[in-house]
Amino acid sequence: DAGVTQSPTHLIKTRGQQVTLRCSPKSGHDTVSWYQQALGQGPQFIFQYYEEEERQRGNFPDRFSGHQFPNYSSELNVNALLLGDSALYLCASSTEGTGYREQYFGPGTRLTVT
Amino acid sequence: AQSVAQPEDQVNVAEGNPLTVKCTYSVSGNPYLFWYVQYPNRGLQFLLKYITGDNLVKGSYGFEAEFNKSQTSFHLKKPSALVSDSALYFCAVRGRSGSARQLTFGSGTQLTVLP
Numbered sequence: 001d002a003g004v005t006q007s008p009t010h011l012i013k014t015r016g017q018q019v020t021l022r023c024s025p026k027s028g029h030d031t032v033s034w035y036q037q038a039l040g041q042g043p044q045f046i047f048q049y050y051e052e053e054e055r056q057r058g059n060f061p062d063r064f065s066g067h068q069f070p071n072y073s074s075e076l077n078v079n080a081l082l083l084g085d086s087a088l089y090l091c092a093s094s095t096e097g098t099g100y101r102e103q104y105f106g107p108g109t110r111l112t113v114t
Numbered sequence: 115a116q117s118v119a120q121p122e123d124q125v126n127v128a129e130g131n132p133l134t135v136k137c138t139y140s141v142s143g144n145p146y147l148f149w150y151v152q153y154p155n156r157g158l159q160f161l162l163k164y165i166t167g168d169n170l171v172k173g174s175y176g177f178e179a180e181f182n183k184s185q186t187s188f189h190l191k192k193p194s195a196l197v198s199d200s201a202l203y204f205c206a207v208r209g210r211s212g213s214a215r216q217l218t219f220g221s222g223t224q225l226t227v228l229p
Contacts, residue, residue: 004157024133035219040223041221042118042204042206042220042221042222043158043204043219045216045218048216056215056216057146058216090157092158092217099190100157102148102163103160103217104160104162105150105157105159105160106154106157107157107159108156108157109169
């Protein structure tokens with residue numbers, strides 16, 4: 001049973017560019033959440049997708065946007081990159097049924113903005 | 115707004131000794147509480163969760179955590195530490211309705227188990 005997968009593993013971009021990160025959830029999961037983890041800090045919630053819609057959003061600007069596909073996979077897009085966007089971006093999947101389920105995390109994508 | 119505090123950036127313990135990693139939280143209503151572990155250059159790995167019921171929760175790799183509602187704490191414990199337990203540990207909280215349903219993490223505690 002494959003866990004959460006993310007691509008690419010590493011990415012280097014220049015200020016002002018745009019980036020797309022991808023995530024495939026664990027088999028059987030229907031909800032995908034994205035987090036930003038800056039160096040030395042805990043993960044910060046960006047947003048969550050369920051049934052192809054953004055259901056929750058953290059305190060991130062509109063430059064951060066996402067999408068969920070019918071197969072539950074998801075993309076995170078960041079426009080007009082800033083140096084401060086350099087971080088590990090984590091995708092987590094879960095099921096949102098009658099009770100709360102823990103989130104399972106992927107290995108992350110390391111984004112470096114120069 | 116909900117929050118998590120992990121007051122110790124670093125915890126050192128000798129192998130074989132008991133370990134405790136502290137966590138306190140703030141959330142509206144009854145919480146869902148979680149502990150995750152992160153190894154270098156890896157994603158987060160789920161250890162255990164508190165949803166409801168028994169205040170002592172047992173999880174993976176011999177870890178357990180005690181939920182204390184009056185002290186709003188959820189400390190992670192293990193009776194006998196292993197060198198392989200050395201990693202970065204994160205406590206997280208989630209509320210049960212509305213915007214509180216997003217998962218909020220603490221800043222992490224680096225655990226080092228000395229041989």
